[in-house]
Amino acid sequence: EPEVTQTPSHQVTQMGQEVILRCVPISNHLYFYWYRQILGQKVEFLVSFYNNEISEKSEIFDDQFSVERPDGSNFTLKIRSTKLEDSAMYFCASSGDRGTEAFFGQGTRLTVV
Amino acid sequence: DQQVKQNSPSLSVQEGRISILNCDYTNSMFDYFLWYKKYPAEGPTFLISISSIKDKNEDGRFTVFLNKSAKHLSLHIVPSQPGDSAVYFCAAFTSGSARQLTFGSGTQLTVLP
Numbered sequence: 001e002p003e004v005t006q007t008p009s010h011q012v013t014q015m016g017q018e019v020i021l022r023c024v025p026i027s028n029h030l031y032f033y034w035y036r037q038i039l040g041q042k043v044e045f046l047v048s049f050y051n052n053e054i055s056e057k058s059e060i061f062d063d064q065f066s067v068e069r070p071d072g073s074n075f076t077l078k079i080r081s082t083k084l085e086d087s088a089m090y091f092c093a094s095s096g097d098r099g100t101e102a103f104f105g106q107g108t109r110l111t112v113v
Numbered sequence: 114d115q116q117v118k119q120n121s122p123s124l125s126v127q128e129g130r131i132s133i134l135n136c137d138y139t140n141s142m143f144d145y146f147l148w149y150k151k152y153p154a155e156g157p158t159f160l161i162s163i164s165s166i167k168d169k170n171e172d173g174r175f176t177v178f179l180n181k182s183a184k185h186l187s188l189h190i191v192p193s194q195p196g197d198s199a200v201y202f203c204a205a206f207t208s209g210s211a212r213q214l215t216f217g218s219g220t221q222l223t224v225l226p
Binding site for chain 1: 145147149154155156157158159162164202204206208211212213214215216217218219
């Protein structure tokens with residue numbers, strides 16, 4: 001069964017450092033998303049990506065964040081200068097053109113120290 | 114701004130009985146609703162969805178009911194099984210947008226053997 005895969009599963013980084021979280025969406029999907037869940041809080045939308053550009057982004061997705069689809073398979077989230085409050089589980093998701101449900105990866109736990 | 118609310122943080126049910134998880138929403142632009150199940154350290158897993166043109170959708174042990182006038186939906190699981198123990202998230206989106214999901218805060222379901 002096709003699935004969304006994310007690497008790494010856990011990333012520890014020093015405050016101020018750049019991190020890149022990687023995702024391989026389901027191959028025939030067209031919509032790609034990043035969400036995050038701070039410990040004990042709800043899953044929050046960060047950004048959606050369609051047709052090689054950002055479709056929507058939330059207020060969380062400020063200038064420190066960027067997304068890229070560098071080739072036909074990978075979808076990355078970059079945080080330029082991490083802050084302590086960026087510590088969270090980051091989930092990548094994708095959905096197809098006809099399907100309405102988004103399928104999620106297993107997440108990357110980002111810990112900023 | 115809680116557009117999707119799950120007011121019960123937890124629910125315990127005996128194995129074999131019905132589990133009813135509730136969700137309320139405030140944004141009348143939402144026209145598609147989904148339920149996701151999440152185990153610790155994993156990404157949300159899609160369970161079942163319903164479009165606003167319907168009031169019920171059934172898939173095996175899972176049934177989702179939508180009451181548009183009350184802006185309320187519920188997920189029924191019958192019979193409940195211990196393996197159903199997880200956090201259940203209600204989510205919604207507007208089909209005209211990039212279909213990003215707005216999540217509720219989740220309900221921890223515990224099915225007791």
